[in-house]
Amino acid sequence: MSEMLIVALDFPTADQALHFIEPLSPDDCILKVGLQLYVASGPQFVKRLVDSGFKVFLDLKFHDIPNTVAGACQSAADLGVWMMNVHAGGGPVMLDAAAKSLASYEKPPILIAVTVLTSMNQAQLGATGVSTSPEAQVKRLAALTAEQGLDGVVCSAQESAMLREQQGQDFVLVTPGIRPLGSEQGDQQRIMTPQDAKQAGSSYIVVGRPITAATNPLAVIKSINDSLR
Template sequence: MINGKEKLIVAIDTDDFDKAKELIDQLEDSVDIFKVGLEQYVATKGRTVEYLREKGKKVFLDLKFHDIPNTMKSAVKAAIKDNVWMMTIHVSDFEGMRQCAEIAKQEAERLNIEKPIIVGVTVLTSLSNEDLQDIGCNMTTEELAIKRAKLAKKSGIDGVVCSAKEVDKIVEACGKDFVTVCPGIRPQSAAVGDQKRVVTPAQAIQNGAHYMVVGRPITQDENPKQSAIDIVKEIENA
């Protein structure tokens, strides 16, 4: 049987540290993994990461590093000191990703800690085929995501962030052990918001997702804890 708590990542997307603490405290019995993104990390200067570690929770540090290879490598090296469970970079050039994978292993060994999972963002779930055309890309979101996933695997990083709409194709192309993290997850009762490529938790699991990220349907619900419990059940019943 699938353990839903091991699949669910809750996004703490707020610029208020006290609000973040309140949400974490409300969810600590029903959620094991929390995502700290750019907004929260910058606004609180990383305090939320420290608080989650104090609570014994897994931290998904979602800062999406994207720069020249040496800068990405240095950023990954610095982030590893926070002893996070997973972190994101953008799928960029092969060499940049290769260096990130290499430094992650070396730095974790030097610090004698578990190496974080490094996943590359393929195509943001807020983007549509039309959006890609606007920036000069003639591929569909699915075609581009699969192409980038293959490059990410070749570089040596652990997996990718992708829409659950194309995760089955990525699993087929890159193998079941290649980690897939899917944002844009919405229970059927939830609003889509600014996401354009969304699926339900059950569909994400059926399509082969290892992990799914859920934010507003939980954090903005009147009862975040119950909402998380319901999604965990939906995952387990997929």
Template sequence: MLGKPNRAGIIAALDTPEVARAEGWARTVAPHVGMVKVGLELFCAEGGNAVRRVAAHRPVFLDLKFHDIPNTVAGAVRSVCALRPAMLTLHGGGGSTMIAAARRAAEDALGEARPAILAVTVLTSFSTEGLAETGVNGGPAQQVLRLARLALDAGADGLVCSPHEVSRLRDAFGDGPLLVVPGVRPVGAERGDQARIATPEDTVAAGADWLVIGRPITAAPDPGAAAAAIAASLAGR
């Protein structure tokens, strides 16, 4: 299973349905990032082929956010373990039985070489008002802590959260859990559809292990240079 990086690492999000483009990005950014992310857009278009091709350049964070009955999620985890991802996501809202089933399935499939199981807490696109629409009151911070405790108690290795919750999670759970953080935007970058964001430097200072960065890298005229600039801004932190 993947451990913690020596210092905060960058995960380049390869959000495209075109595997050739994703592989080109992976090749270009590989010297400057620790992992690449394959999410729903690319996986639904190209499946395991996409994972295998980009994994030739960097380990893969497979961000499929499984959320179903425990037996179904366990079967899905066993299936994707054949692709040897470094990290794998599921929704913390799926509950403790589902998370425990996912962990057991990964262990059965790969033993100590299994992917790290990460529970997504509250998506970075959600605001307090958006959560309230779904019947969750109290705001993102309260819900993140609630789901984080549930997931870690059920065997998750880490959590996916916005930059706004990183320091709260470190205060609550210490240095043990992996904290993987999307919603990271360099100064001057467009917010896009993210509601809870912060700069790479502030996110690292709060205690993040991995920063998931997509459009600020892949939409840049030179993705490799963009990744290198972000990596340089974090050097020595």
């Protein structure tokens, strides 16, 4: 059973995603539904995955006024998702509202915050008016997230060791930008292999195209799971 691997279902339609999922079982991996697929297929598709026994990470990165984000978090929790995320850049009041919105659930989803997107480098961050390094910004936003009672953050695996030291063992670190040896970098800037990410302290790794675009996705999933054991 995979305890770390999250596969990003970066497909434009529900039919393509369902075709990909067909040979998979919930023991193989966790499934991530992002913006493109969610906009195309809606909450019913997410519910279908949940009802099929899969753990689902709903990756919609909520970032709005506190009341709107709180309501969105509750709607996601009502779908039965295993994990969801918001943007840490929404600030302490928004983060607090998100965390409090899930307090009444008997088994609330894991709630994490996005720090700095793994597609961003120093130049891109600077263009938004942030003068510190990506690492410093990640550290600051992770501290803010922890202070507001969320479970963890999305970060680059290159920042996992730093955050593990800063926040301790229970803080959830979800790391995209994971590329098995020999995979293309794509649009990710701050990348790492699955084994290195685990060693650095990542709780969960997110892999997309190296699996979804593979000739034999199940074999790649098995290879990654074996390497993580």
